[in-house]
Amino acid sequence: MNWREWQERQEVAELGNRFLSYVDWGSGPPVVLLHGIPTWSYLWSGIAQGLAVSNRVLAPDLLGYGFSDKRDRFDRSIARQAEAVEAWLDRLGVVDATVVGHDVGGGVALQLAVRFPQRVGRLCLMDSVCYDAWPKGLMAQLGTPGMARRLTPERLTRFLTPALKRKGFATPQTAELLEGLLAPYATEVGMVSLSRDAVALNTNHTLELASKLGHLAVPTLVLWGEKDGLLPAKFGERLAWDIPGARCVKVPQAGHFLMWDAPHAVAMELFDFLERAAPVNHVPRRSVAEELFGSEAPV
Amino acid sequence: MARVKQVSEHGAEGGVERVYHELRRTMRVTGVDVSLRTWAAYPRFFVAMWEAMEPNVETRAFEEAALGLWQEVLDSTVQWEVLGAWNAVTLGPSQRFHARGALELYETMQPRVLLMVSAVRMALEGQVVGQSGALGTLERLERGVPSRMAAMEWVAEKPADAALRSLFADIVKTVGPPGVPGEYRAMACWPSYLETAWRRLKPRMKDEDFQEEADRLLESARRRARALPYPVALSRERVAALGEDADAVLKVTQALERRSPALLLNLSRMVQDVPDMLRQPMPGASRLVPDWVAAEELR
Numbered sequence A: 001m002n003w004r005e006w007q008e009r010q011e012v013a014e015l016g017n018r019f020l021s022y023v024d025w026g027s028g029p030p031v032v033l034l035h036g037i038p039t040w041s042y043l044w045s046g047i048a049q050g051l052a053v054s055n056r057v058l059a060p061d062l063l064g065y066g067f068s069d070k071r072d073r074f075d076r077s078i079a080r081q082a083e084a085v086e087a088w089l090d091r092l093g094v095v096d097a098t099v100v101g102h103d104v105g106g107g108v109a110l111q112l113a114v115r116f117p118q119r120v121g122r123l124c125l126m127d128s129v130c131y132d133a134w135p136k137g138l139m140a141q142l143g144t145p146g147m148a149r150r151l152t153p154e155r156l157t158r159f160l161t162p163a164l165k166r167k168g169f170a171t172p173q174t175a176e177l178l179e180g181l182l183a184p185y186a187t188e189v190g191m192v193s194l195s196r197d198a199v200a201l202n203t204n205h206t207l208e209l210a211s212k213l214g215h216l217a218v219p220t221l222v223l224w225g226e227k228d229g230l231l232p233a234k235f236g237e238r239l240a241w242d243i244p245g246a247r248c249v250k251v252p253q254a255g256h257f258l259m260w261d262a263p264h265a266v267a268m269e270l271f272d273f274l275e276r277a278a279p280v281n282h283v284p285r286r287s288v289a290e291e292l293f294g295s296e297a298p299v
Numbered sequence B: 001m002a003r004v005k006q007v008s009e010h011g012a013e014g015g016v017e018r019v020y021h022e023l024r025r026t027m028r029v030t031g032v033d034v035s036l037r038t039w040a041a042y043p044r045f046f047v048a049m050w051e052a053m054e055p056n057v058e059t060r061a062f063e064e065a066a067l068g069l070w071q072e073v074l075d076s077t078v079q080w081e082v083l084g085a086w087n088a089v090t091l092g093p094s095q096r097f098h099a100r101g102a103l104e105l106y107e108t109m110q111p112r113v114l115l116m117v118s119a120v121r122m123a124l125e126g127q128v129v130g131q132s133g134a135l136g137t138l139e140r141l142e143r144g145v146p147s148r149m150a151a152m153e154w155v156a157e158k159p160a161d162a163a164l165r166s167l168f169a170d171i172v173k174t175v176g177p178p179g180v181p182g183e184y185r186a187m188a189c190w191p192s193y194l195e196t197a198w199r200r201l202k203p204r205m206k207d208e209d210f211q212e213e214a215d216r217l218l219e220s221a222r223r224r225a226r227a228l229p230y231p232v233a234l235s236r237e238r239v240a241a242l243g244e245d246a247d248a249v250l251k252v253t254q255a256l257e258r259r260s261p262a263l264l265l266n267l268s269r270m271v272q273d274v275p276d277m278l279r280q281p282m283p284g285a286s287r288l289v290p291d292w293v294a295a296e297e298l299r
Helices: A003-009 A041-051 A078-092 A104-115 A137-142 A145-150 A153-168 A175-185 A187-201 A202-209 A231-242 A263-276 A290-297 B015-027 B034-037 B041-058 B058-079 B092-124 B162-175 B182-189 B190-207 B207-228 B237-242 B246-272 B291-298
Strands: A010-015 A018-025 A030-034 A056-060 A097-103 A122-129 A220-225 A246-250
Touching: A003 A018, A003 A122, A003 A175, A003 A290, A003 B092, A003 B207, A010 B092, A018 A041, A018 A078, A018 B092, A030 A078, A041 A056, A041 A153, A041 A175, A041 A187, A056 A078, A078 A104, A097 A104, A097 B246, A104 A122, A104 A202, A104 B190, A122 A231, A122 A263, A137 A145, A137 A187, A137 B162, A145 A187, A153 A175, A153 A187, A153 A220, A175 A187, A220 A263, A231 A246, A246 A263, B015 B041, B034 B041, B034 B092, B034 B246, B041 B058, B041 B162, B041 B237, B058 B092, B058 B207, B058 B246, B092 B182, B092 B207, B092 B246, B162 B182, B162 B190, B162 B246, B182 B190, B182 B246, B190 B246, B207 B246, B237 B246
Parallel strands: A030 A056, A030 A097, A097 A122, A122 A220, A220 A246
Antiparallel strands: A010 A018, A018 A056
């Protein structure tokens, strides 16, 4: 699927003065897929279709990313992103979901799990930002105002494409994929927005969670590309050690973008996790009779 | 006409950067359009132009004149055949949301730009523009961008895609210099839509009644510009004294004015093609002046 076909699938949800674009695919238990930087929900296009066979796949573009709101009018930190995702799930009527986060999306997923535990039935972290493992040099550099002023959309693409190829993937990828991942940032508005996203990367928002990870009571899978040169696998191990009951799986021959380097292995692990780990049931579910008749429901 | 290099928003510096900021705030738009970016290639003229126009642009009278002009455009085209491009292409919900937002932005902005261009052209040709009202005596509008207004996102004037490049070349050849109009660059974010719309817009532009309507609109814009409340203090001599090429500035301004009515007619056909689109989507609010400022001004 090319990026335009993916974009064609996107719907939009207005959240006050902001809006989120998202893909809502399939039916079944909801699985929320959160992307990182410098990508957008298209990151998941390789595995979304398979997941959608038995799940409702919900893949938003985070605020300021992809085809969501890119105007200069909001905080883009992972803490605020988690609030936006929570509001969006509320709008969709999703009570709790399996939340899968990659890179910055992993940080958002962790924020969600800690601050809005009722929303997260299961958690999967893939090469996630955590502790003080981030921001990485490339993105930190992009976030400096001076850098943003020197760039043009064309230069940004020329700067990021080889960097992604070299540092993000362990296996060769198509030009179509790389072009698609960066497509929303190939305009002046997109470029400035990405720079604002980069400047919002803040270690504090993951460090503040470190002491709370031990209290998480959600089934957690940590999936990590063994050859990730951006966020080394030791951070995945540390996360799995800190989160009670979490399991860490290192995916061989995979770099930071493991879902593209090893799509089959990643999908298998994810399916296995969805099948075996029972989600935490935070909200007592009401029967159909209770929905209809309230607590006076006939037996 | 020699090619004029437009000044991008993030590339603007000094006086141009300041004027861009004031333009966005006073015109209540999210970005600076092609016409204004083209003027900014002559920075000293651009700053002087803004000093001459700004007192008018921030008034309710200017807003009413622009709205009246747009109303005329809509009334002219409402009886024409429906464009049919909106429903002829496959766009997803998020894409339609963005495309509608872009059209709302341009229908808000372009009538104002035509008024400015007409006023400046007449002033440069030595005509008296504006009434002799005392500055600051009329109602002004609240500054700032409406919260709903879309970001001004568009593709590069020379896009990488060959088909789009050729489409842009055809557009400029048909509508005239100095560059690809902003609304077409914006709609090029959805190439299939732009291609379909242009294929239907172009043949109509050759019709006699289209040309008559464009001429009538041009006259109306000039009449409305002459009636602006405050005098527009700008002349060729002033531009030359500032060290700019007054002939080149006049040529660019004439070219911008010449093509604007036809562009407005096309824009209105695209707008009226979209279901439930508001005719005046972003009305200006009265300016809320703090008491102490009002007291100071009255004194």
